[in-house]
Amino acid sequence: MKKSNIVLIGFMGTGKTAVGKIISDKLEYLFIDTDEEIEKFCGTTIRQIFEDKGEEYFRKIEAEVVSEVSNLNKAVIACGGGVVKNSDNVKKLNSSGVIVCLKADPEIIYKRVCSDKSRPLASEKSKEEIISLIKEREHLYRVAEFSVDTTYDSEAAIADKIIDFYNTSQ
Numbered sequence: 001m002k003k004s005n006i007v008l009i010g011f012m013g014t015g016k017t018a019v020g021k022i023i024s025d026k027l028e029y030l031f032i033d034t035d036e037e038i039e040k041f042c043g044t045t046i047r048q049i050f051e052d053k054g055e056e057y058f059r060k061i062e063a064e065v066v067s068e069v070s071n072l073n074k075a076v077i078a079c080g081g082g083v084v085k086n087s088d089n090v091k092k093l094n095s096s097g098v099i100v101c102l103k104a105d106p107e108i109i110y111k112r113v114c115s116d117k118s119r120p121l122a123s124e125k126s127k128e129e130i131i132s133l134i135k136e137r138e139h140l141y142r143v144a145e146f147s148v149d150t151t152y153d154s155e156a157a158i159a160d161k162i163i164d165f166y167n168t169s170q
């Protein structure tokens with residue numbers, strides 16, 4: 001099957017949702033955010049899901065959402081930062097999409113996410129804890145075929161880089 005989707009992975013705060021929306025507008029592709037789908041399915045926020053049911057339950061729903069969205073064509077799929085923890089998720093996303101990783105300087109990531117209460121794995125964490133989680137996840141993000149640093153460039157410029165890569169990979 002041709003890989004017509006663009007799958008954005010990367011740590012929290014690297015700009016997957018914002019950049020993904022720009023790409024989907026430019027290519028006229030459907031935009032999907034896995035966190036949004038999980039919230040729709042559960043009828044509540046990610047924060048509340050973590051609080052009420054815990055991370056394991058969240059990961060189970062996340063895997064179900066990934067199975068569904070991997071069947072789409074011509075979609076830009078912005079994934080939650082932890083989606084790569086499950087190798088089955090990666091396999092499914094990779095079967096129908098070009099996986100692109102968004103990266104950023106850990107200090108900048110910390111600044112972007114530290115006061116965001118909607119992210120249970122980032123809020124109330126120290127800078128050291130966030131940086132250590134980024135390091136822990138680093139090897140998992142290497143599944144991407146292409147990586148872009150989002151520390152300094154505008155979201156539109158990052159979107160263009162990804163579109164260029166996607167077009168040449170088709």
Ligand code: S3P
Binds near residue numbers: 035080082083118119
């Ligand atoms: C998570 C990242 C979040 C969300 C959940 C868990 C993670 O998504 O899926 O809070 O484990 O890194 P974003 O990367 O969109 O913030």
